[in-house]
Amino acid sequence: MRLGSRSYSEGHLYRARFAVPLDDHPLIVKLSTFMKLTARDLESLEHIFEAEKPVKKGKDLVVDGKEYRNLGFVKDGYALRYKLLRNGKRQILNVLLPGDAIGFPVSFFERSTYSVVALTELKLNICSIDAYVGLCFERPQFGLALSWLAVKEAAIYAERIVDIGRRTPVERLVHFLLELHSRLLTVGLAEKNSFRLPISQEVIADSLGLSVPHLNRVMQHLRKESLISNNARVVEFFDIPALQTLAHYEPLVFAQIPLPMSGRA
Amino acid sequence: MRLGSRSYSEGHLYRARFAVPLDDHPLIVKLSTFMKLTARDLESLEHIFEAEKPVKKGKDLVVDGKEYRNLGFVKDGYALRYKLLRNGKRQILNVLLPGDAIGFPVSFFERSTYSVVALTELKLNICSIDAYVGLCFERPQFGLALSWLAVKEAAIYAERIVDIGRRTPVERLVHFLLELHSRLLTVGLAEKNSFRLPISQEVIADSLGLSVPHLNRVMQHLRKESLISNNARVVEFFDIPALQTLAHYEPLVFAQIPLPMSGRA
DNA sequence: GCCGCTCATTGATCTGGATTAATAAATGCG
DNA sequence: CGCATTTATTAATCCAGATCAATGAGCGGC
Structure with a gap:
């Protein structure tokens, strides 16, 4: 059995020979x-x-x-x-x-x-x-x-449906950026008001159901309004509350899994 | 404790006084x-x-x-x-x-x-x-x-994103109807080529990010092409394969949960 | 059978955003 | 450093689908 593989039989213990450290994952x-x-x-x-x-x-x-x-x-x-x-x-x-x-x-x-x-x-x-x-x-x-992870995935999709279906392009873009920011914050990969955005405008356009030229204009609009900047693939928010209002953005806060207190855990 | 309520403590057995029959649910x-x-x-x-x-x-x-x-x-x-x-x-x-x-x-x-x-x-x-x-x-x-149910929900949302983001209104509508049909079939509530659709055009329009007049026109188009009929809130498909092709529809087939064989189940 | 409501349908107008095409800037690479 | 490829930007045209505004049709309730 090579490193990292596992045995699994009849619902009983399945153990890799070597554990893969995940503590900072x-x-x-x-x-x-x-x-x-x-x-x-x-x-x-x-x-x-x-x-x-x-x-x-x-x-x-x-x-x-x-x-x-x-x-x-x-x-x-x-x-x-x-x-x-x-x-x-x-x-x-x-x-x-x-x-x-x-x-x-x-x-x-x-x-x-x-x-x-x-x-x-x-x-x-x-x-x-x-x-x-x-x-x-x-x-x-x-x-x-x-289940929690799957539901979160569904929740992200749900927001995208609302974005694409009924929000204006400006709202869509802002909502999208705020969401990315929030998700990156969760895993410690964003600053309070900025984050690296390693994706092209084409990717954003294809996420939001827009054409690239139009997305570009929306982006410029936001910059001209001094709401965001993005240079060298870094997005900075100048006024998060204003952006949240603009995009009807509401942060999603997970409820805890109500795990039993007993020795089971 | 009234009928149907339950007790739940410390991760151990929680039992309603009376079971609620679910076998045909x-x-x-x-x-x-x-x-x-x-x-x-x-x-x-x-x-x-x-x-x-x-x-x-x-x-x-x-x-x-x-x-x-x-x-x-x-x-x-x-x-x-x-x-x-x-x-x-x-x-x-x-x-x-x-x-x-x-x-x-x-x-x-x-x-x-x-x-x-x-x-x-x-x-x-x-x-x-x-x-x-x-x-x-x-x-x-x-x-x-x-988890499986949550993932299915996410998968439905995912299709809606693709519908609204990048498919034409005709494709959207057909896709939506095929999906509803498939889901109703699963729970035994649809015929092979038809099903009751107890929802107004406004609901469909708001599902697909379209305006009601336009949805109506798309609907008429499909009827004129003899692809579907809908009278009295019953939708009938005349050529499911053609519709599936038109809408790029691919049925989603669940994988089984790989439950262990042992006595644990 | 009449009333009122909801829902479906139709038409006219208008605009947001797609499309297409070209150019400029940036980035990576040899 | 210069070339090649990707990415960003700009402009001109056009049309799908929204919007607005009526009109019919169906249906449940009384």
């Missing part, structure tokens, strides 16, 4: 926002993951139409979940940040209807769905944690 | 599409639900900005999850069908950012998040089941 930071993770929790989690996997920029991680049956979590770097249409248009569902899962929603269906591509160099931690399910039978809180 | 039908439910599973589930609750048409079930901490599942009837914007526009996220959960994604956050309203008379089965979490510690497969 953005996934752990994220999970900690809605549940208490004990040392034992962490240890269990570390044993179902394979060794950290480096991925080259531009690599296809999930291909539309293919099967994918893993939960991969981004340790470092950025990726895109998107769909390419027959007419050549592209709709981006989500920009995947450190701590985000590769396998939504593909791993839960027979085959994918979306693709995922690495936008930058990536470090990934991967475990199979089988291993994760096994873990859930040992430590049920992880089944719930997965 | 559309939720159970849905769950069965991706996991094997044993008699014991069903029994456990029946004990955390309150008695079936009738709801009047037009009743607000979840209000934007308020807290909601239950998992309610529709037994019968239809509901809408939507967001009302300051400018008076409305974006509908999802039409809730029998078997669908009321509490996505609201129950997992401090407070709701969406509203849910009963579109018709409704029958609901409700349990608290706390009770459900308790159940998951007894029977971890339900934590996973919840």
Whole structure:
């Protein structure tokens, strides 16, 4: 058995020979926002993951139409979940940040209807769905944690629907930027009023259902209004409350998983 | 303790005095599409639900900005999850069908950012998040089941994003109708080529980010092309393969939860 | 069977944002 | 450092779909 692989049989213990250290993993930071993770929790989690996997920029991680049956979590770097249409248009569902899962929603269906591509160099931690399910039978809180993550993903999509369906392009863009900022803050990758935005305007346009020229104009408009600046792929907010109002933005605050107090945890 | 209520303490058994029969519940039908439910599973589930609750048409079930901490599942009837914007526009996220959960994604956050309203008379089965979490510690497969349901919700949203962002109005409408048909088929509420569609054109327009007049025209177009008919709120498909091609529709097939074989189940 | 309401349909006008095309700037790379 | 490729910006045209405004049609209630 090579380093990082695992055995899993009949719902009992499955242990990698070597644990993969996860303690400073953005996934752990994220999970900690809605549940208490004990040392034992962490240890269990570390044993179902394979060794950290480096991925080259531009690599296809999930291909539309293919099967994918893993939960991969981004340790470092950025990726895109998107769909390419027959007419050549592209709709981006989500920009995947450190701590985000590769396998939504593909791993839960027979085959994918979306693709995922690495936008930058990536470090990934991967475990199979089988291993994760096994873990859930040992430590049920992880089944719930997965639900929480899936719901958060749904909530992000929901905002995008509202953005694209009924908000003006300015509102859309601001909302999008505020959301990215908030998500990066969660995993400690943003400043209070700014963050690195390693994505082109084309990506933003394809996220928001706009054309690139129009997105560019909206961007300029925001700069002219002195609401944001963006140089060298760094976005700075000059007046967050004003932006939040403009975009009807409401921060999403996770409720805690109401874990039982008993020795079960 | 009144009928249907439950006790729940310290992560141990929580039992309603009387089980609420769920065996023909559309939720159970849905769950069965991706996991094997044993008699014991069903029994456990029946004990955390309150008695079936009738709801009047037009009743607000979840209000934007308020807290909601239950998992309610529709037994019968239809509901809408939507967001009302300051400018008076409305974006509908999802039409809730029998078997669908009321509490996505609201129950997992401090407070709701969406509203849910009963579109018709409704029958609901409700349990608290706390009770459900308790159940998951007894029977971890339900934590996973919840993940599967949440992911499905996300997948529906994802399709809506692609619809609104990059598909033409005709494609959008056809996609939307095919999806509803498929979801209703799953819970046994549609015919092979037709289904009751108890929603107004305004609802469809607000789901697809279109204006009502335009939606109406698109509808007429499809009728003129003899692709669908809709009289008296019944939609009939005349050529499903052609419609699927037209809309780039790909059915979503759940992967099974890889439950362990052992006595744990 | 009449009333009132909701919902579907139609038409006329107007505009936001797409499309297309070209150029400039930036970035990475050999 | 200069070249190549990607990315940002600008401008001109055009049309899909919004908006606004009526009119019909269906339906439940009494």
